[in-house]
Structures are given as C-alpha cells and as structure tokens.
Amino acid sequence: MSKRAAGEGPSWRGIQQNSPRKVVGKVAQQRRLQFLMRTLLLLLVVMAILAGLVGARYFAKQLKRDAPVLIPESTVEVVFRTDGVLLPDWFRSQFQSWLQRDLRDIDVRDLKLALEGYGQVASALVKVELPSRLFVDVKERIPLLRVRVRGADGGSEMYLIGRDGTVYARAAYPLETLKALPGVAGLRLRRIEDGFIPVAGIEEIAALLETAKEQLPAVYRHWRLVDLSDWTPDSPYRPSLIRVRSTHIREIVFGTQDFPGQIRRLASILETIQRQQIGQPVLIDLSYPEEAVIRYQ
Amino acid sequence: MSWTSIIGAVEIGTSKVVVLVAEVSEVGSMNIIGRGQSTNIGMRKGSILDIESVSNCTHAAIMNAEKSAGRQIERVFLSMTGDHLWGFRNSGVTAINTHGNIVTEADIERAVENAKSKDLEPGEVYIQHIRIGFRLDGQLCDNPLGREGSQLEVAYFHVVGDEQILKEHISIINGFGLEVNDIVISSIASGSLLATDEEKRQGVLVVDIGKGTTDFVLYRGRRAVYTGVIPVGGDHITNDLALGLRTKQKLAEGLKKRAAKAMVTKDDREQLVSLIGDLTIGDSVFPLLSVNKITHARLEELFIILKNRLGSELSRQNLPAGVILTGGVSLTPLITELAEQILDVPVARGESPDWVRHEELRGPEYATVLGLLYNALHDAHRKPVQGKARRGWFGKMQEIFG
Numbered sequence: 001m002s003k004r005a006a007g008e009g010p011s012w013r014g015i016q017q018n019s020p021r022k023v024v025g026k027v028a029q030q031r032r033l034q035f036l037m038r039t040l041l042l043l044l045v046v047m048a049i050l051a052g053l054v055g056a057r058y059f060a061k062q063l064k065r066d067a068p069v070l071i072p073e074s075t076v077e078v079v080f081r082t083d084g085v086l087l088p089d090w091f092r093s094q095f096q097s098w099l100q101r102d103l104r105d106i107d108v109r110d111l112k113l114a115l116e117g118y119g120q121v122a123s124a125l126v127k128v129e130l131p132s133r134l135f136v137d138v139k140e141r142i143p144l145l146r147v148r149v150r151g152a153d154g155g156s157e158m159y160l161i162g163r164d165g166t167v168y169a170r171a172a173y174p175l176e177t178l179k180a181l182p183g184v185a186g187l188r189l190r191r192i193e194d195g196f197i198p199v200a201g202i203e204e205i206a207a208l209l210e211t212a213k214e215q216l217p218a219v220y221r222h223w224r225l226v227d228l229s230d231w232t233p234d235s236p237y238r239p240s241l242i243r244v245r246s247t248h249i250r251e252i253v254f255g256t257q258d259f260p261g262q263i264r265r266l267a268s269i270l271e272t273i274q275r276q277q278i279g280q281p282v283l284i285d286l287s288y289p290e291e292a293v294i295r296y297q
Numbered sequence: 298m299s300w301t302s303i304i305g306a307v308e309i310g311t312s313k314v315v316v317l318v319a320e321v322s323e324v325g326s327m328n329i330i331g332r333g334q335s336t337n338i339g340m341r342k343g344s345i346l347d348i349e350s351v352s353n354c355t356h357a358a359i360m361n362a363e364k365s366a367g368r369q370i371e372r373v374f375l376s377m378t379g380d381h382l383w384g385f386r387n388s389g390v391t392a393i394n395t396h397g398n399i400v401t402e403a404d405i406e407r408a409v410e411n412a413k414s415k416d417l418e419p420g421e422v423y424i425q426h427i428r429i430g431f432r433l434d435g436q437l438c439d440n441p442l443g444r445e446g447s448q449l450e451v452a453y454f455h456v457v458g459d460e461q462i463l464k465e466h467i468s469i470i471n472g473f474g475l476e477v478n479d480i481v482i483s484s485i486a487s488g489s490l491l492a493t494d495e496e497k498r499q500g501v502l503v504v505d506i507g508k509g510t511t512d513f514v515l516y517r518g519r520r521a522v523y524t525g526v527i528p529v530g531g532d533h534i535t536n537d538l539a540l541g542l543r544t545k546q547k548l549a550e551g552l553k554k555r556a557a558k559a560m561v562t563k564d565d566r567e568q569l570v571s572l573i574g575d576l577t578i579g580d581s582v583f584p585l586l587s588v589n590k591i592t593h594a595r596l597e598e599l600f601i602i603l604k605n606r607l608g609s610e611l612s613r614q615n616l617p618a619g620v621i622l623t624g625g626v627s628l629t630p631l632i633t634e635l636a637e638q639i640l641d642v643p644v645a646r647g648e649s650p651d652w653v654r655h656e657e658l659r660g661p662e663y664a665t666v667l668g669l670l671y672n673a674l675h676d677a678h679r680k681p682v683q684g685k686a687r688r689g690w691f692g693k694m695q696e697i698f699g
Binding site: 009010011012014015017018024025026027028031032 | 476
C-alpha cells in the first residue's frame with residue numbers, strides 16, 4: 001500500500017522498496033553468488049595474511065627465545081649438572097660476569113649463595129678444579145602449583161610454588177609442563193624485597209596433589225585450579241577446606257585429614273556415577289569424614 | 298570534502314533495456330562511464346507480460362553497465378512509460394492573510410499542498426507533479442514570494458500511474474540490490490534532453506515513438522505543461538507489415554528497418570524490395586509501394602491520434618518551436634514530412650546536445666536514458682548524496698567488499 005504524506009495524494013515514493021517480494025532473477029542470483037564467492041575468497045586471503053602475520057610473529061618470538069645467548073669467550077670450562085630443567089647455557093648467561101674472571105678469583109661460597117638465590121634452585125654444589133674447570137651441581141625445586149601475580153607494570157606475571165612453599169619465577173620450563181600444573185587461587189602472597197615469603201603449610205596441599213596424582217592420575221590430569229580461600233591450616237575455629245576445580249567437575253571439596261581415604265572415596269563415587277549413569281556431578285564434597293555431598297547438574 | 302556519486306539511468310523499454318552509468322560530481326559535472334544494453338523479451342506495448350524474463354534482461358543490462366563502468370551504481374533513476382500513465386491539471390488556491398498581504402513561503406506551501414491533495418482512484422499513485430506556474434490575483438508570475446496580493450493560485454500537471462505496475466518495475470530494480478531514487482516518465486526524460494531552453498520557452502512538443510508506445514511532452518514557458526502516452530509504436534507497424542504481407546514478425550521487423558518509409562513516393566510503384574535482403578532460397582520480393590503504404594497508414598493514424606489528444610494546443614501559435622521527433626521509429630525516412638503534413642507545425646528529428654560527445658550515444662534510442670541522467674544531474678546537484686542507496690545485508694556487504 002502506498003503511504004500518504006500529510007495533505008498530499010498517494011505518491012510512488014510511498015511504495016515500500018526492498019520488500020521481500022522483490023524479483024530476484026537468475027542474473028541477480030548468479031551475481032550474488034559470484035559476489036559471495038569473491039567475498040569469501042577475500043576473507044580467506046585476509047585470514048591467511050593475518051594467520052601468516054601471527055605465525056611469523058610467533059616464530060620470531062620462538063627464534064628469539066631459542067637463539068643462543070652470545071656469551072663472550074671464557075677461559076673457564078663449566079661442567080653443569082642438574083636434576084631438573086636448567087641448562088648450562090642458562091648458567092653461563094646468568095653468571096657471565098663471574099666466568100670472565102680468573103678461576104682463582106671466584107669465591108665458591110658466594111657463587112653457591114648466588115645460585116641458591118634463584119628460587120628454582122633448591123641447593124647447589126660448586127667445586128673448582130684448577131686450573132680452569134668449574135663444577136656446578138644443582139638440585140632444583142619441583143613446582144607444585146602455578147600462580148599469577150600482578151607485576152610492577154600492572155600486567156600479570158607467572159610464578160611457581162614449590163613443595164616447600166617457595167614462590168619463584170620460572171626459568172627454562174617447557175610451556176607444556178607449566179600448563180599441566182594446577183593454578184592456585186585464594187592464596188595471599190606477601191612480598192619481600194625481591195620475592196615472596198614462602199607459603200607456610202603448603203606441604204599439606206602437596207600431599208593432596210601427590211596422592212591424587214598417584215592414585216587417580218586420570219582425574220588429576222583435569223584439575224585446573226586449587227582454591228585455597230577456605231584453607232585455614234592455623235585456625236582452630238574454621239574447618240580448613242581445599243577446593244579443586246576441574247574440567248569436568250566444577251568443584252571437589254577436600255578436608256585436610258586422610259587424603260588417601262578421600263581420594264579413594266572420590267574414585268569410588270566417580271566409578272558409581274559412571275556405572276549407573278546418574279548424571280554429571282557439579283560438586284563433590286569429601287570434607288565430611290564418612291559421607292560425601294554430591295550435587296548434579 | 299567533495300563528493301561524487303555513481304548514478305544509473307535505467308530504461309526498461311518494450312524491445313530493450315538500456316542502462317547508462319554516470320559519475321556526478323559535487324560541482325555539477327557528469328561523466329558517462331558505462332553502458333549496458335540487453336534485448337527485452339518479456340514486455341509488450343509497454344506492459345510487463347513475464348516479470349522474470351524482464352527482470353533477467355534488466356539485471357543483465359545493469360550488470361553489463363556496471364562492468365563497463367568498473368564501478369557499482371549507487372542510485373537508480375528509472376524511466377516509466379506505458380498506457381497506464383495519465384495526467385491531469387489541478388490548481389491549488391489559497392488566500393493571503395498575512396499583514397500587508399505579502400506572499401510568504403507558508404502561503405506558497407499551502408497553495409502547493411492544495412494543488413497536490415486531489416484524491417486518486419484506489420490503485421493509482423502520483424508519479425510526478427509538474428508545476429505549470431503561479432497566478433497572483435489572476436496574473437501570471439514566476440515567483441510570487443514577497444509580492445503583494447490577496448489570492449495565490451498554483452497550477453500543476455500531475456502524472457499518475459498504476460501502483461501495481463510501478464511496484465513491479467521497482468521490485469525488478471530492488472531485485473538487483475538497488476533502490477529506485479527517482480522515477481521520471483520517458484517523455485519528460487527525452488524532452489528535457491532534446492529541447493533547448495529557448496524551444497521550451499517558446500513552446501515545443503517532444504514526441505518519443507518507441508517500439509510499444511509513443512510518449513509526448515508539451516513545453517511552454519520553460520515548463521512541461523502536458524504529457525501523455527499513446528499505446529501505438531513501432532511494433533504496430535511491424536504487426537501491420539506481417540499481416541499485410543503475410544510474413545513472419547521477425548522478417549517484417551527487418552523489412553521495416555531496411556526499407557519502410559513514412560510516405561509513398563512516385564518511384565515506389567516500380568521498386569521491389571526483398572523480404573530477407575539477400576535473395577536466398579525462401580526470400581521473396583514485395584512492391585515497396587505496399588510496404589510504404591502500410592507504414593504510412595499506421596504512422597498517419599498515430600499522428601492523427603496525437604493531434605486529437607492535443608487539440609488546440611497543437612497549433613503554430615502555441616508551438617512556435619514545432620515538434621521534435623525521437624525514439625527508434627523517428628529514424629523512418631520521410632517521417633518528419635508526414636508529421637508536418639498532419640500536425641501542421643514545423644517538425645524536426647531530435648538531436649542530442651553537444652555535451653553528448655560519444656557518437657553512439659547520440660542515437661534516438663539513448664535519448665530517454667540520457668534525459669534521465671540530465672534530470673539526475675540536476676537532482677543530485679540540488680540534493681547532495683549523503684548515504685549510499687544499497688540496502689539490506691547484501692547491499693551493505695557490497696559497499697564494504699564491492
């Protein structure tokens with residue numbers, strides 16, 4: 001129907017254009033198809049270019065990271081051993097200035113302390129064999145959890161928490177290893193000059209994680225986050241709880257007593273749920289001594 | 298910032314669809330940058346018989362035009378013809394009530410509104426309102442604003458068309474993802490191109506004889522004062538020839554273009570004309586006299602209808618600049634002589650103005666689309682293009698990726 005402007009008769013301009021009943025012939029359809037194909041091609045090209053750029057940037061970063069650090073020639077022959085992931089190149093790059101000196105001028109104790117200043121190094125043994133050989137034997141901390149901390153520039157930085165509660169900056173860990181570690185939330189870290197005060201009582205968490213890893217590796221593999229908001233090891237008034245978030249179960253709550261027993265109960269619950277096909281649990285609370293609270297989706 | 302707009306003039310004629318693409322700039326200059334044409338097989342005498350076929354022909358012509366221009370059309374100006382079009386004069390009158398009886402813009406608006414407010418039959422819509430002129434207290438005047446008077450009258454010639462047919466034409470353009478910016482009736486489109494300002498001032502009749510219809514427009518005092526459509530065109534001559542000579546339409550069409558004249562001459566009696574033209578097997582010959590007699594009869598009838606429609610308007614006094622013939626049929630030899638004999642006014646074939654430099658575009662078949670562009674140039678110059686006309690998700694995508 002044509003619309004009528006105030007005071008004027010009906011005009012052709014009142015005819016609704018682009019109504020659904022417009023005549024789209026073969027030519028127009030072909031053209032639309034051609035245009036869509038062209039657009040698709042253009043989008044693909046743009047996406048390919050973008051992917052290329054992103055890839056190039058990634059590889060450039062990788063190359064930069066993997067590029068050997070240019071270390072000035074040193075007369076000291078270094079024999080570096082570790083039980084972890086640190087490499088001789090890491091040692092050479094970090095202690096470059098030390099290695100420029102004459103081996104006789106290197107204070108073995110100072111070097112040991114300097115090495116142990118790195119959070120990742122649990123202990124170090126330094127030995128000199130004159131005239132030019134330096135033995136370094138390092139024992140590394142095994143990371144238990146990873147934690148994100150706000151850095152000085154406002155961005156987030158990743159730190160690791162060892163079994164003894166030491167919070168340290170990562171060095172030389174492959175990304176896959178770090179990704180496999182559960183994160184931690186609800187933990188208050190206190191800064192000291194160039195690091196953090198070790199987390200007291202973390203052995204308890206370590207015991208839980210190690211028990212789970214050992215007894216129920218298939219379930220542990222999906223643990224993503226350990227929430228320590230309700231973990232109060234020193235408080236006699238509140239129950240101390242460890243909440244674990246995993247990929248498939250939103251929350252698993254553990255008490256701080258008898259981890260092997262709790263893990264066994266968890267295994268039994270999961271097996272029952274799977275066998276009887278009851279449904280997908282979203283919460284399993286194992287903090288009660290004899291029973292468990294399970295909530296389904 | 299200066300703007301340019303890509304406009305397309307589309308004429309969906311009975312025999313073919315013609316599209317021109319032009320780039321209009323802010324300063325009012327226009328460059329014709331593309332041309333597309335396709336044979337139309339879905340129309341007869343200006344009416345759509347097979348909308349899908351017409352749609353395909355139109356879309357093919359637009360696509361060719363866009364391809365040759367290398368740009369995409371943003372706005373479409375569409376010409377309209379057909380026997381559904383008709384017109385009437387209507388005046389709007391208003392009393393001047395302001396202090397000192399000075400005509401204000403509000404008075405003019407009121408008079409114009411009155412003139413345009415006449416109700417139409419259901420299914421009819423206004424296509425164009427052509428202002429004929431103002432009368433202030435009965436006296437003709439060009440611009441009454443600021444003048445003193447007690448009664449203002451404005452006269453309009455209104456062109457009206459069938460809503461359903463207009464919807465069909467618009468939906469064909471919409472089907473290509475374009476929107477119709479303006480509709481101009483064919484006669485006004487070709488008239489605005491072929492008649493000079495001086496001719497329009499004196500009084501001139503422009504007659505566009507197409508394949509299915511004949512459109513005409515009468516100018517006086519630089520304005521179009523009357524337009525009309527006669528449902529007779531070149532197709533009728535072809536039909537008559539096919540019937541009279543008992544031959545096929547296609548062959549009759551070829552014979553018409555090759556040999557037909559609008560008047561019978563002495564030599565025609567002896568001359569023979571071959572049907573196909575190469576005297577191959579199946580070709581036959583006819584006396585030229587028969588061909589010309591048939592052509593003459595139909596064209597004579599057309600001019601008589603035209604004369605009757607215009608009545609006293611068609612006189613040497615009212616049309617000092619005479620009649621301008623255009624359209625494909627205007628190329629028929631001796632047609633101006635025949636028209637002059639019947640209409641009793643000077644008759645000439647229309648010639649495109651000098652700014653149409655491309656020789657191919659100077660032919661009468663392009664008069665309507667060139668006229669559309671000429672109209673669009675003035676329209677675009679008055680109303681700067683703010684946004685693009687393509688609508689819908691497809692149109693928007695085309696704006697981005699096209």
